[in-house]
Amino acid sequence: MSTPVLIGYFEHEAQVLDATRAVREAGHDLRDVYTPYAVHGLDDAMGLKPSRLTWVCFGAGLLGCTLALSLQIYTSVVSWPLNVGGKPFNSFPAFIPVTFELTVLFAALSTVAAFLVRARLFPGNKRQTLPRVTDDRFAIVIAPRQSPESLEAAEDLLRRHGAVATDLREVAP
């Protein structure tokens, strides 16, 4: 089962922003917008919610912090307490640098891993790219309702907002 999607190609950032807004206002099903760089303001235009990856970062940082402190306290106090220069076994302030480093390490690696999983980015990915969208074109992908008028209206809307080309494609849902 595949659905046809309408793709509009644009040349300028501002046209894409306007067109995206218009597409949403007209009530079409906006699938995605493809851009060669991160266009600011497009989140708003597409109505995207802020990413929840920040929570992953916070949680992983907390986990790293806890694990680092546990490891240091376990090894230095429980497993093999060693008197180093008369310092207390639980030399808490001296454990902070390693704790900090591991907090950052866990937070950074987990955030990136979560991002790759969520965005489904992985080696061996078979996804196709639209022509030139990683170079100098912007593309808006709409899934119009299954009527010729709706298709025509959507195409017309894209053209009016400066689409240099439109294309109808069958894609897997």
Added chain:
Amino acid sequence: MSQQHLSPLRVPLVTEPRTLGQLTEEICAPMERAPTWKWWAAFAIAVSVLGTGAGIVAYQVGTGIGVWGLNKTIGWAFDITNFVFWVGIGHAGTLISAILFLFRQKWRTSINRAAEAMTLFAVMCAALFPVIHMGRPWLAFWVLPYPNTRGSLWVNFRSPLLWDVFAISTYFTVSAVFWYVGLIPDLATVRDRLKAGVKKAVFKVLSLGWTGSHRTWSRYETVYLLLAGLATPLVLSVHTIVSMDFATSVIPGWHTTIFPPYFVAGAVFSGFAMVLTLMIITRVVLGYEHLITLRHLENMTKVIIVTGGLVSLAYATEFFIAWYSGNPYERFAFMNRAFGPYAWAYWIMVTCNVVSPHLFWFKKIRTSPAAIFALSLVINVGMWFERFVIIVTSLHRDFLPSSWSMYTPTMVEVGTFIGTFGLFFTLFLLFVRVLPIISIGEVKSVLGFARSPHEHAEAPPLAPARDALAEPSLPRLNPPLAIATRKDVPV
């Protein structure tokens, strides 16, 4: 867009009008043409220096580090100097990519990729020294806390040297990840330009199936911001911890609380000097003067003035405290630094780090790439001597005059140091050939900065090179964009 107000105070970041397509062409061009004899010559020199260095390392590992000029009094000298020198250089990349990102300094976009690469290579060079200094590098894994058969004898978490292990390895890992995340969209750009073949397959794997979807871009921006936020305290922590290798000891000249900020300022100072050294060559050789502009160089020299000032202030404070503390050992250590047998090294350091950055107050010098290049080398020499002075002069005359000694590096030590330059430049030269050295996606986003939207129509209409690319299938297309290629500029 058309009603956008253009402030006359804003200067375009890319000094020549370029379309998005032209920018892709320009930045990908060095990767797509055959290397010239100049690149091969530079590469041959770098690889042979690296090879010599590898031979010397093999010799000292096989013989033992007795081949170094160290003695009972001076247990740290050339190797730790070089370690701190390289780690310091490795600070500029993350500073540019993370701290300038948080401060919304958009000019960073055209230098961050190369600076981050430089960071990674510098940290690799740095990590070599402690590993070699271990004497038995094949046991380097002993620095990690893992359950073992020696009763589970753990590492000493109270030791700054162990903090260093965690700091440097975390820094390298996070910098590498940050760099790679930044590369993903550009790898996809390169992938989509290549014709089917091995290279395309490699880039296909590396770009992880990036499609330019804005849903992904939106998350990507969040991740990038988070990484920048994490990398900022990280970069400051790394040299802080390196400085604690010294500051937590009781040696006069090392035992000071000023070390962390002093080392961080010094690291940024030397790192920016190295970025300038590399960028000034790169921009000329690759014809990127309109991307890495004089303004970039000027901004970096201003950072150098500030950090150079901080370093100078630290030198002065150290001397003041040596006098004011009334500690005779501390006072002696500093008098010995400035007027003892290693005074020559101290005064080279002062000339290079305290005096020379002030030349950047002159606009003429700040805007002359040749002068900046020369001064950047001077600063790197000065910063190397700073570490040498801190380490060797503090150790060679300590509390007990009967153990006073002198230190001279042996050929093995000098050879190892030069060998790391071979490693650094080999990696950098390869990087220039195989990856886009300027962040294509990020520069595209600042292309319209302080430019009217109609300006790019004025871009010179040169031969269209777009025909090879697949066009959308409907016929009502505009003619392909006119593209100014820079394939005329050889690498």
